[in-house]
Amino acid sequence: MRALILAAFAVVAVPTLAHAQCGGNKTAIGTLAGAAGGGLLGSQFGGGSGKTAMTIAGVVGGGVLGNQVGQRLDAEDCAEQRAAAARRQQRVAEQRSAAYHDPSSGRACREVQSTAFIHGERQIVTGTSCREPDGSWKMVD
Structure with missing residues (x-):
């Protein structure tokens, strides 16, 4: 059994x-x-x-x-x-960036991409962010 x-x-x-x-x-x-x-x-x-x-x-x-x-x-x-x-x-795709030095200020900058919804449509937005003296990053355009 x-x-x-x-x-x-x-x-x-x-x-x-x-x-x-x-x-x-x-x-x-x-x-x-x-x-x-x-x-x-x-x-x-x-x-x-x-x-x-x-x-x-x-x-x-x-x-x-x-x-x-x-x-x-x-x-x-x-x-x-x-x-x-x-x-x-x-x-990861949104955080990819290419670093370079801004010749006018000598700061480290990078081009950044992010996803934004504009009028309900998903779009890739690009801009430039530079490192501030305190170590933070600030969008410059």
Whole structure:
């Protein structure tokens, strides 16, 4: 009986362990926890071979349900990771600059680019920023 229950558990859980996306593990954890909980719940019903059948049904049903919940959570995590990476790339692109020295003042200056929304449209805005004596940067045009 135990071998049969472990086989059902493996059929539900093992394929899940290979499919973690974006480093997420909620699918695997959900599948394993669902299978364990379903098996425990199923074992409370039936008698004899019926009890074994109910335990196996609980393992499979709980594993499938836990898998679905875990996949949804992993998908949400992946979407957030991709959005965060896109935000980081945008910040890097906006902060790129070319440094030079202003011949009239001798200060270090740089051309800066930023994104602005003008009349509801996204536009790239460029300007010049120079380092002040106190170390801060100030837009000069």
